[in-house]
Amino acid sequence: RKEVEQDPGPFNVPEGATVAFNCTYSNSASQSFFWYRQDCRKEPKLLMSVYSSGNEDGRFTAQLNRASQYISLLIRDSKLSDSATYLCVVSSGGSYIPTFGRGTSLIVHP
Amino acid sequence: GAGVSQSPRYKVAKRGQDVALRCDPISGHVSLFWYQQALGQGPEFLTYFQNEAQLDKSGLPSDRFFAERPEGSVSTLKIQRTQQEDSAVYLCASSLGTGGDLGAYTFGSGTRLTVV
Numbered sequence: 001r002k003e004v005e006q007d008p009g010p011f012n013v014p015e016g017a018t019v020a021f022n023c024t025y026s027n028s029a030s031q032s033f034f035w036y037r038q039d040c041r042k043e044p045k046l047l048m049s050v051y052s053s054g055n056e057d058g059r060f061t062a063q064l065n066r067a068s069q070y071i072s073l074l075i076r077d078s079k080l081s082d083s084a085t086y087l088c089v090v091s092s093g094g095s096y097i098p099t100f101g102r103g104t105s106l107i108v109h110p
Numbered sequence: 111g112a113g114v115s116q117s118p119r120y121k122v123a124k125r126g127q128d129v130a131l132r133c134d135p136i137s138g139h140v141s142l143f144w145y146q147q148a149l150g151q152g153p154e155f156l157t158y159f160q161n162e163a164q165l166d167k168s169g170l171p172s173d174r175f176f177a178e179r180p181e182g183s184v185s186t187l188k189i190q191r192t193q194q195e196d197s198a199v200y201l202c203a204s205s206l207g208t209g210g211d212l213g214a215y216t217f218g219s220g221t222r223l224t225v226v
Contacts, residue, residue: 008150034214043201043217044153087152096208097166098215100145100152 003027004090006101013108017078021104023088024070030092033064033071038085038103047073047086078108112136114218116202122224123192131187131221135204141215144177144187145201153201159185160208192225199223 006023013019025033033050048055050062050071061074071090075082088101115134123129135142141160145153146169155169161182170177174193179185189196199222205215 004152006152043219045217046214049214097155097158098143099155102150102152 002101003099004088004101006088006104008102008104010105010107013078013106015078015080015108015110017108018074018076019078019106020072020074021086021088021106022070022072023090023101023104024068025088025090025099026069027090027092028066028069030069030090032091032096032098033062034089034098035060035062035071035073036087036089036100038087040084044087044100075106078106080108080110082106083108114202114204114216116200116218116221118221119219120222120224122226125194125225126191127225128188128190129192129223131189131200131202131223133185133187133202133204133218135183135185135202136206136216137183139204139206139215140182140208141205142179142185143203143205143215144185145203146171147199147201147220149198156187156200189223192223194225197223197225 035047036044037047038044055062059076063072085103087103091098144156147153157177158166159179174190176188199220201220203215203217
């Protein structure tokens with residue numbers, strides 16, 4: 001079983017829709033969680049950190065569920081420009097080495 | 111510099127050739143990571159430096175892969191006797207921190223290596 005798992009999608013949604021992705025992790029001692037966004041043939045860029053209390057940034061909301069070992073990302077009022085791959089990142093252990101999921105592809109269409 | 115700089119941007123190598131990929135992190139960033147990203151996959155961890163110390167190299171796929179950061183700033187990833195399975199994008203990332211915020215780091219644009 002991979003340490004961080006994501007549904008690769010693609011999630012195909014119309015503009016204005018609300019879409020949610022989940023990411024599960026296997027190490028219960030994991031301590032830091034992030035969502036990164038990666039556009040085609042570009043480098044990953046930090047979208048937001050995920051705190052125990054949840055985190056909201058405009059149309060984006062991230063949640064952490066430690067009991068079930070998953071994090072989620074909710075995007076409201078989807079825009080065409082939200083089309084990208086969303087990567088889940090989990091870090092744990094003494095060196096806090098971040099581990100990436102394979103990413104979830106989102107396609108927002110007119 | 112303003113961001114993480116990687117060079118070359120593209121590299122085509124003949125099978126068996128040695129290559130060297132360079133990463134220039136954000137000035138003052140203590141932590142530096144190398145990742146390998148195959149098409150359609152997430153970045154896979156290769157190695158981690160804290161200043162000049164290589165603290166984790168557990169992700170290096172074979173002894174053909176070697177990384178260094180001798181002065182705690184610029185890092186080089188060297189691949190000897192390249193094979194076709196080495197074809198991937200090699201990403202470098204740096205972070206100011208060394209603790210729990212380690213995941214919040216900045217990536218370079220990557221080097222796309224194609225072995226023919």
